[in-house]
Ligand SMILES: NC(=O)c1ccc[n+]([C@@H]2O[C@H](COP(=O)([O-])OP(=O)(O)OC[C@H]3O[C@@H](n4cnc5c(N)ncnc54)[C@H](O)[C@@H]3O)[C@@H](O)[C@H]2O)c1
């Protein structure tokens with residue numbers, strides 16, 4: 001996310017310790033960035049993920065170098081690779097799917113570099129359209145013979161950050177107490193906040209559910225439209241916060257902390273006809289340890305949520321199939337080291 005005008009914790013040039021990350025995550029409350037509008041002052045500390053970054057628990061040197069137009073990882077042993085590179089950001093009126101033509105190739109290339117250089121790393125995919133770029137990443141990793149579904153994540157944390165913020169604002173709740181699971185995918189109607197499962201248990205009128213759901217689904221567009229008036233761009237600070245939050249959760253899981261849960265778009269059986277689905281997962285030493293949503297979150301949905309879930313299935317399936325078809329059509333590449 002573009003790093004101008006903010007104090008940036010740069011994952012590639014400034015070695016990041018887990019302590020710093022913890023500090024960063026606790027310093028940045030969602031309140032600082034929840035407005036995610038350019039009118040807000042930049043938070044004091046932020047974690048930029050505008051390029052591909054790889055984090056080693058004790059990194060000592062730049063994790064990547066350029067070879068012509070390619071970015072090549074230059075050290076093995078990285079624990080997490082964060083893919084946020086993009087060939088352009090959305091303009092008002094564009095959908096995330098419109099970014100497919102540019103970003104599919106970028107993600108494919110970066111995942112190849114991860115597969116060749118850090119095959120055991122967790123891969124966090126931020127680049128849009130996440131609903132398709134994650135299936136592309138899976139196909140690339142399969143072709144390289146290093147696919148472990150527990151280690152591939154579409155970063156949908158920003159949807160949860162937004163849902164928590166909007167619910168806290170509407171209901172006058174302390175933000176830190178609010179937790180709304182958001183399932184499905186990361187585009188328009190495929191983003192499904194499960195307000196009936198919000199913690200603390202909160203009552204909403206039908207109108208509130210509709211308004212909140214619509215706002216959470218359209219929040220990315222809200223930002224793109226707001227920023228278009230000030231020179232363009234997409235969600236930056238809030239995405240940086242979300243990326244840092246998800247990274248910290250992943251590192252805690254790798255470290256063996258118990259009870260680390262986050263929503264993420266992963267390969268799972270939560271909805272049998274959808275090979276990838278965002279749901280709450282337990283993070284552990286090898287990535288996804290358990291997909292909580294398959295057993296819990298999707299049971300006992302309200303009528304509104306059940307209808308929205310049915311409605312999103314064809315759209316999400318189409319995006320998944322598009323990513324898989326793209327990746328399968330690509331010629332095999334040689335290893336990059
Ligand atoms: N998952 C989410 O919730 C979420 C939220 C916000 C943005 N996004 C997505 O993240 C992506 C990045 O958004 P942004 O606002 O940071 O865009 P940006 O244009 O500010 O930054 C993208 C960066 O990628 C670099 N880049 C382009 N091609 C590259 C390549 N082949 N290798 C390495 N780097 C390359 C560019 O130089 C640029 O610095 C977009 O796809 C955007 O839609 C996702």
Ligand SMILES: O=C(O)C[C@H](O)C(=O)O
Nearest residue numbers: 090096128220221234235
């Ligand atoms: O909406 C976008 O295109 C960017 C991003 O996915 C977001 O949710 O803000």
